[in-house]
Amino acid sequence: MPESSxxxxxxxxxxLEAGHRLVCGGDWSVHGIAGLRARLAKLSWGVSGxxxxxxxxxxxxxxxxxxxxxxxxxxxxxxxxxxRVEGMHAQYATLRGLVESRAPQKIETLNAPAPGLLxxxxxxxxxxxxxxxGMLHFMGENTVALLRAxxxxxxxxxxxxxxxxxxxxxxxxxxxxxxxxxxxxxxxxQGAVQLARYGANIFIADLVGHxxxxxxxxxxxxxxxxxxxxxxxxxxxxTMKVTEExxxxxTMGVSPLELLVLxxxxxxxxxLPLLTVFADFTGVLGGMLVASTQLDxxxxxxxxxxDDAIKASTFLFGVGKAPVFALIIALVxxxxxxxxxxxxxxxxxxxTVSVVQSIFxxxxxxxxxxxxxxxxxxxxx
Amino acid sequence: MKREPVIxxxxxxxxxxxxxxxxxxxxxIERGEVFAIAGASGCGKSTLxxxxxxxxxxxxxxxxxxxxxxxxxxxxxxxxxxxxWAMMFQGGALFSGLTVAExxxxxxxxxxxxxREDIDELAHIKIALAGLPADxxxxxxxxxxxxxxxxxxxxxxIALDPELLFLDEPSAGLxxxxxxxxxxxxxxxxxxxxxxxxxxxxxxxxxxxxxxxxAILGDKRVVGLGTMPALAESPHPLVREYFHGPRGRAVxxxxxxxx
Numbered sequence: 309m310p311e312s313s314x315x316x317x318x319x320x321x322x323x324l325e326a327g328h329r330l331v332c333g334g335d336w337s338v339h340g341i342a343g344l345r346a347r348l349a350k351l352s353w354g355v356s357g358x359x360x361x362x363x364x365x366x367x368x369x370x371x372x373x374x375x376x377x378x379x380x381x382x383x384x385x386x387x388x389x390x391x392r393v394e395g396m397h398a399q400y401a402t403l404r405g406l407v408e409s410r411a412p413q414k415i416e417t418l419n420a421p422a423p424g425l426l427x428x429x430x431x432x433x434x435x436x437x438x439x440x441x442g443m444l445h446f447m448g449e450n451t452v453a454l455l456r457a458x459x460x461x462x463x464x465x466x467x468x469x470x471x472x473x474x475x476x477x478x479x480x481x482x483x484x485x486x487x488x489x490x491x492x493x494x495x496x497x498q499g500a501v502q503l504a505r506y507g508a509n510i511f512i513a514d515l516v517g518h519x520x521x522x523x524x525x526x527x528x529x530x531x532x533x534x535x536x537x538x539x540x541x542x543x544x545x546x547t548m549k550v551t552e553e554x555x556x557x558x559t560m561g562v563s564p565l566e567l568l569v570l571x572x573x574x575x576x577x578x579x580l581p582l583l584t585v586f587a588d589f590t591g592v593l594g595g596m597l598v599a600s601t602q603l604d605x606x607x608x609x610x611x612x613x614x615d616d617a618i619k620a621s622t623f624l625f626g627v628g629k630a631p632v633f634a635l636i637i638a639l640v641x642x643x644x645x646x647x648x649x650x651x652x653x654x655x656x657x658x659x660t661v662s663v664v665q666s667i668f669x670x671x672x673x674x675x676x677x678x679x680x681x682x683x684x685x686x687x688x689x
Numbered sequence: 690m691k692r693e694p695v696i697x698x699x700x701x702x703x704x705x706x707x708x709x710x711x712x713x714x715x716x717x718i719e720r721g722e723v724f725a726i727a728g729a730s731g732c733g734k735s736t737l738x739x740x741x742x743x744x745x746x747x748x749x750x751x752x753x754x755x756x757x758x759x760x761x762x763x764x765x766x767x768x769x770x771x772x773x774w775a776m777m778f779q780g781g782a783l784f785s786g787l788t789v790a791e792x793x794x795x796x797x798x799x800x801x802x803x804x805r806e807d808i809d810e811l812a813h814i815k816i817a818l819a820g821l822p823a824d825x826x827x828x829x830x831x832x833x834x835x836x837x838x839x840x841x842x843x844x845x846x847i848a849l850d851p852e853l854l855f856l857d858e859p860s861a862g863l864x865x866x867x868x869x870x871x872x873x874x875x876x877x878x879x880x881x882x883x884x885x886x887x888x889x890x891x892x893x894x895x896x897x898x899x900x901x902x903x904a905i906l907g908d909k910r911v912v913g914l915g916t917m918p919a920l921a922e923s924p925h926p927l928v929r930e931y932f933h934g935p936r937g938r939a940v941x942x943x944x945x946x947x948x
Contacts, residue, residue, distance in 0.1 A: 342802035370850035402881040410817035650831035653786030
């Protein structure tokens with residue numbers, strides 16, 4: 309009995325005459341040869357003499373099929389058999405010749421060994437060091453560019469600044485307003501339960517006022533803008549970098565920093581404090597609403613207490629953080645963009661990095677503000 | 690070989706808003722030929738190609754590719770048909786986040802059930818067939834020169850051994866040496882893989898060396914159709930302008946045609 313191995317679809321092979329004749333049939337194209345090599349390996353091949361490979365029943369043949377044939381030939385020749393191919397259409401002769409001459413001897417893959425723990429740690433540390441150094445360098449370059457631009461305001465590009473204020477600021481008003489309104493409500497709700505237990509309802513104004521003006525409004529605004537605009541900066545500059553537009557600007561003698569970074573930086577420094585004031589307003593409004601519905605503190609009483617409890621310095625402390633956050637968002641966003649290298653992947657990665665890093669740095673900066681404030685009583689008096 | 694049209698375009702009209710780009714274009718492309726679509730910039734060569742590969746629907750007219758009217762295809766049938774052709778884009782359109790080998794392996798991975806090892810090896814064969822040095826397999830597209838990028842794009846296009854190969858401006862941006870290397874590569878692939886190749890180009894050298902037949906677009910229609918020597922004799926003013934401009938004449942003389 310001949311040993312056979314066939315499949316309904318795709319390529320089929322039957323070994324006849326005690327392993328001296330291989331009858332091939334079916335679809336020997338790239339769509340038909342799946343699993344063929346595994347099946348071939350299981351056949352009980354002859355040990356010596358000539359092997360005839362009969363291709364006359366093959367319906368389709370392409371590079372992939374020829375490549376499998378090449379493997380059979382090489383394998384059998386190694387086992388000391390002579391191989392002859394029959395019934396192959398003459399038009400495939402060139403293809404066979406090509407595949408035989410071009411089949412790779414050995415394939416190198418990229419799988420470098422994974423670095424050890426110590427090496428990984430070192431690489432990571434070095435990466436962070438490089439990042440920090442690069443960031444400082446970038447800040448320095450921008451400072452120089454800013455000073456030069458201030459000296460001759462023609463370089464300030466007001467059109468770009470206003471466009472950026474519109475995109476990062478005005479267009480963000482609805483989302484900033486809604487979110488801080490809701491946060492104000494949430495704070496008031498959380499506080500309401502505790503305050504009502506002590507009959508200290510009136511202090512809801514203190515709670516909402518301090519929490520919103522000092523911490524939540526500036527933070528919320530910074531995080532929203534980092535997500536909305538910081539990521540957009542990274543993506544825009546990253547794409548321009550990849551498509552060599554940045555290099556094009558350089559060759560034209562236009563400073564990319566001056567054209568792409570400074571307008572964004574200046575726009576955010578103006579926009580963020582304004583957005584923070586807006587968020588203060590809507591946040592307190594949300595708290596006030598909850599106070600009047602849940603704690604029977606009506607609007608007049610609330611505002612009366614608010615006026616006593618919250619000093620102007622509290623408000624200014626919160627708004628004063630905003631330019632620092634703006635600096636972080638603009639610099640990190642643009643710097644991440646400039647770090648993009650050559651591929652769409654890299655632009656995506658840098659965009660993610662820009663958001664993660666700016667939010668991280670914003671929270672660090674906020675913590676530093678809090679520590680300094682508590683040490684110096686800033687914003688409480 | 691049996692003569693059957695692989696592409697049959699009848700009375701095609703293309704419009705963008707009020708601008709008419711093609712007005713009643715009819716073409717037939719036979720199996721196994723290298724067919725080029727030429728013409729001045731902006732005459733709608735690339736658009737015609739995009740319509741053939743279903744990247745863009747025409748405004749009116751019928752396009753049949755490999756026996757299917759591509760305007761009325763179910764999604765599944767369209768997907769199956771798409772696997773039978775491949776396109777090489779002008780800029781290469783290699784996936785920048787993948788190495789050359791991974792780029793070539795992608796269609797194999799998506800459309801076949803082969804094992805990883807088989808796919809890797811086949812991808813390397815295609816890379817070798819496209820005339821790329823072996824060490825470029827593990828490089829990223831950005832690390833390759835313009836000529837090698839085109840070859841990598843070609844390697845990816847022939848990954849599944851398509852019946853039809855569409856090339857959009859294959860020689861654009863290449864130096865003459867790289868361009869003539871590409872000409873030879875196209876010819877050898879046609880010979881060994883029995884491909885039907887449709888080229889959009891305005892490279893006269895390539896037209897003379899590679900093509901079997903050429904359609905010249907101009908004035909919204911096909912103004913010339915035939916072999917290059919026949920077209921060089923054409924009396925049509927737009928074709929004459931194309932062939933007998935200063936560069937056309939030089940190339941024609943080079944290819945033994947005095948015009």
